[in-house]
Amino acid sequence: MQHIVDAEDFASRDGPLQLLDPRVKLAGVLALVIVAVASRSLLVLAALLVVTAVLAAFSGLPVVRLFRPVWLGVLAFTGLIALPALVLVPGDVLIRVPGLGWPVTLQGTRSAAFLVARSELSTTLGLLLVLTTRWAHVLKALRSFGVPMIIVAILGMTYRYVLLLLELAHQMFEARRSRHVGNLAPRDGRRIATATAGVLLLRSLEMSGEVHLAMVARGYRGEPRTLDIFTLTRSDWYALVVVIAIAATAFALGLWSALP
Numbered sequence: 001m002q003h004i005v006d007a008e009d010f011a012s013r014d015g016p017l018q019l020l021d022p023r024v025k026l027a028g029v030l031a032l033v034i035v036a037v038a039s040r041s042l043l044v045l046a047a048l049l050v051v052t053a054v055l056a057a058f059s060g061l062p063v064v065r066l067f068r069p070v071w072l073g074v075l076a077f078t079g080l081i082a083l084p085a086l087v088l089v090p091g092d093v094l095i096r097v098p099g100l101g102w103p104v105t106l107q108g109t110r111s112a113a114f115l116v117a118r119s120e121l122s123t124t125l126g127l128l129l130v131l132t133t134r135w136a137h138v139l140k141a142l143r144s145f146g147v148p149m150i151i152v153a154i155l156g157m158t159y160r161y162v163l164l165l166l167e168l169a170h171q172m173f174e175a176r177r178s179r180h181v182g183n184l185a186p187r188d189g190r191r192i193a194t195a196t197a198g199v200l201l202l203r204s205l206e207m208s209g210e211v212h213l214a215m216v217a218r219g220y221r222g223e224p225r226t227l228d229i230f231t232l233t234r235s236d237w238y239a240l241v242v243v244i245a246i247a248a249t250a251f252a253l254g255l256w257s258a259l260p
Contacts (some may be wrong), residue, residue, distance in 0.1 A: 015059030017132040028243035039254030055166035117184040
């Protein structure tokens with residue numbers, strides 16, 4: 001919940017990215033993600049990651065505090081998936097795993113590095129978009145690009161449901177602490193935790209239905225509506241041209257470096 005509050009605070013600042021039209025930011029992120037997936041150069045991916053971190057810093061985001069947990073999480077998850085490629089992809093042997101004799105190949109190492117680098121860059125770009133754009137504006141920008149209304153509605157309701165679930169869990173935790181004195185036996189602790197999880201699920205489902213009915217009663221039909229009207233300014237056009245130029249250059253360099 002604190003992360004969500006921080007994201008809203010960062011999105012309301014007067015940084016260069018915060019002042020851009022949400023549609024421009026969404027288009028730029030999509031273009032760079034496509035480049036990240038298609039690029040065959042680790043140097044290009046590393047350069048784009050550095051550029052993204054610099055933009056985040058200029059936009060007033062504490063890069064280390066916000067991005068480090070995400071970077072480490074993506075590295076751990078994607079690295080675990082990419083780890084078998086080190087020995088399964090045939091090629092030039094670099095070293096052998098001590099005690100097992102499995103060959104770690106150069107081609108396998110490159111494949112694993114590409115998977116991790118592409119995941120890190122794509123995740124960083126997505127996080128940068130969310131941290132510099134209000135969530136309602138992100139949903140409205142998605143609709144501007146023709147994303148089906150049902151998908152946008154699911155994203156919006158999921159966001160609200162997560163907040164609701166966290167708030168209910170916090171209230172139940174505080175209620176249990178205020179009524180409990182002393183330490184519980186491990187068996188009693190497990191029983192209470194299981195019962196609490198069941199009650200939390202039932203309460204959250206019931207309340208989410210009530211929230212949806214309240215939204216429908218107030219005119220919600222799945223279409224995200226905000227008081228702000230999206231208008232492209234000269235700065236937005238300049239930024240769009242710069243992003244397209246960076247994406248095109250990175251795409252060309254990524255393909256050119258892979259040629260024999």
